[in-house]
Amino acid sequence: AQKITQTQPGMFVQEKEAVTLDCTYDTSDPSYGLFWYKQPSSGEMIFLIYQGSYDQQNATEGRYSLNFQKARKSANLVISASQLGDSAMYFCAMRERDFNKFYFGSGTKLNVKP
């Protein structure tokens, strides 16, 4: 089974609108971390936001927030007030207590339209 599933290969959003990028995960480990990374066309991988499995509140970092629904095993990224510079590929990832490696989703390519 896929550990991380991102079902939206591509999305469009109008500038200044909010957008939600979906991510579901699969784990039986009670302790895990969820991460989102941004990869612009320049290619580097940029860390955006982290949510721990025991965190009671949803993580927020500026315009980014993580909508964490533990029972549904979903960790959707919400970008508020989209900007043209948000156009990029976005990856959801998970790390379990067997923390030798991350599990990455296949990514969602976001295009922000002016």
Added chain:
Amino acid sequence: NAGVTQTPKFRVLKTGQSMTLLCAQDMNHEYMYWYRQDPGMGLRLIHYSVGEGTTAKGEVPDGYNVSRLKKQNFLLGLESAAPSQTSVYFCASSYSMVGYGYTFGSGTRLTVV
């Protein structure tokens, strides 16, 4: 600046040539990783290391070798390059805790002709 440094950034190889990609981190991270990224296939783990002197195979290790003689460096070698190894290679490092993410290098774009 603290972080993960990959060299080189770009390289073109002929089939059968060898090369080494260097990854250096100055954050005292225990764990280091090599990934390749191909269109439509996401990030795939090649090899990783959980500490100085240790290495382990990832998802797609064939055709690659690695070494971690010093904690801060993780080398990826291609002994006999093949066109199928054309890819973007990322190095990453991390602490050995579930709450820590990766710090990625800027990537190496390798083309094998």
